[in-house]
Amino acid sequence: MKWMGRFAGYNASAFRKDLLSGLIVGIIAIPLGMAFAIASGVKPEYGLYTTIIAGILISLLGGSKFQIGGPTGAFIPILFAIVMQYGYENLLIAGIMAGIMLVLMGLLKLGVLIKFIPRPVTIGFTAGIAVIIFSGQIANFLGLSGIEKHEDFWSNMKEIGMHISTVNIYSLLTAGSCLAVILLVPRFAPKVPASLVGLVLSTVVAAFFFEGQVATIGSSFGAIPSSLPQFHVPEITWERIVNLLQPAFVIAMLGGIESLLSAVVADGMTGSRHNSNRELIGQGIANMVTPLFGGIPATGAIARTATNIKSGAVSPLSGVIHGVVVLLVLVLFAPYASHIPLASMAPVLMMVAWNMSERRSFIHVLKTRTSDSLVLLITFLLTVFTSLTTAVEVGLILAVLLFVKRMSEMLKVAKVLPDPDHKHEKVMAHMVHDGHDCPQMSMYTIEGPLFFGAADTFEKSVMDSIHRRPGILLLRMSKVPFIDTTGESNLASILKHFERSNGIVLFSGIQAQPMEMLKRTGLAERIAPDHMFEHTGEAIDYALLHLDHQKCLGCKHFAFRECATLSSAGALPERKGGLEPGIRTKANSPV
Helix, strand or coil: CHHHHCCCCCCHHHHHHHHHHHHHHHHHHHHHHHHHHHHCCCCHHHHHHHHHHHHHHHHHHCCCCCCCEECCHHHHHHHHHHHHHHCHHHHHHHHHHHHHHHHHHHHCCCHHHHCCCCHHHHHHHHHHHHHHHHHHCHHHHHCCCCCCCCCCHHHHHHHHHHCHHHCCHHHHHHHHHHHHHHHHHHHHCCCCCHHHHHHHHHHHHHHHHCCCCCCEHHHHHCCCCCCCCCCCCCCCCHHHHHHCHHHHHHHHHHHHHHHHHHHHHHHHHHCCCCCHHHHHHHHHHHHHHHHHHCCCCCEECHHHHHHHHHCCCCCCHHHHHHHHHHHHHHHHHHHHHCCCEHHHHHHHHHHHHHHHCCHHHHHHHHHHCCHHHHHHHHHHHHHHHCCHHHHHHHHHHHHHHHHHHHHHHHCEEEECEECCCCCCCCEEHHHCECCECCCCEEEEEEECCECHHHHHHHHHHHHHHHHHCCCEEEEEEEECCCECHHHHHHHHHHHHHHHHCCCEEEEECCCHHHHHHHHHHCHHHHCCHHHEECCHHHHHHHHHHCCCHHHHCCCCCCCCCCHHHHHHHCCCCCCCCCCCCCCCCHHHCCC
16 A cells, blocks of 8 residues: 555644645646646646646656646647647647556656656757747737747747737736746745736736737637536547657657656655656556546646645645645636736746756756767757757767767776786786787786677777787686677687687686676687686686797796796796795785
């Protein structure tokens, strides 16, 4: 009974706190719900329906105790594009499909994977969405007439430029008064919902002084019904499902990202921990049910969730109360909402865009002048000038490629020899040069992940030794934390080359994951057990005993401590009951 566990120890005091926070967030959600719906190209009441139904379901079924769900600004460009291209009915179907996808993601425990989306990508598309929302409200702020809405940014900007001469001074004054209130109220009364106060006051100003001079919700969309949303199942056909797969997937992905980001913010503010997979399931069910009542896709709302916590919320009941508050307002005061000017809604959305722009994080990442800056900038520009789908796809691909490049640069392959001046004869790369390098044996230190991105570096380094045909190759792998099948294939290829020329490949210090990979692929069985060592010193001892000692006669490289003996005598002293002097032991093995 994990669901009931979130209400353990619940009492009257906790209920009073939830009641207050739910009331505050509900009041804040009312203008936002209508504004987001209008900006998405649908009727304002659909935003309220979403706030009520999705808000209640997400709070009850989600994985965060404090999450407030509903329509959000991040969805605006996506939903508007879907409405423009497919129509409102198909938007409902896409919402249901997205809900199913979210539930499947949760059941398949993919919640953790969504968290791995690089920060520059999320900042980039969030900032791009903010620009689209802000610019999309310029026409309403100025009261421009004859504007035709388009899906792309450039076309909308051209429309504004072509109709800038139609500025309505009354709309400008109405929007300006609302914006002034939104900016001033937080300074003097931080706990008062500024957007709602701005809407009410600017609506009163417009009704008394500019009656009939500014466009309102009622004149543009008709009166907002005070009745409850009606249950309606959209006509779902196989053709529609196929056509809406991509839009539905985009809704699901963005919904998952936004909801989990919001849940993480809530965790940071409260010290709690959310269940990411359960959150996806809750979001999915909410998005499957909401369209059946005319609602648009919903997700976790970061700003409203933060307000919920700051207002003293204790349990998910605050989210349920927030939905009930919106429902009561809809039933009791819907006719009055029809008088709200569109010019009053514009500043509300502009402030939403400003607050969600992540401008500080955006500038911070740009200042680093790294590959992350490039990912951020490209994602941002593609979001604004193409589409969110393209931006996220390209951003993720670019981020992955740059990550692979950075990881491949981490792999270091160095030819090494023992340093006799070091206390433990530590093997060092600087000891290898033209006059100091064993002709019969090559020893390499491999440092970093041996995977497909680093295959070229590894191959070029080690294959050089193969071409010189040394009798023995020693690979020090204690600093290789990971090997994939490409890395395993490289090792297998090296082993094969040496076996053809009767050479020996020795391995030392293989870690757990690489060893497991070698066992799974069968390569471990091809390597003789006495060719794998825990310590480098043991491997060197073995190699020295298996050199062609005739070739050691007269050699002046003196790569190892034993080379002086080998060069003059051609063989190491025969072992009788233990290691002779001059032969390294485990205690003084090179590291």
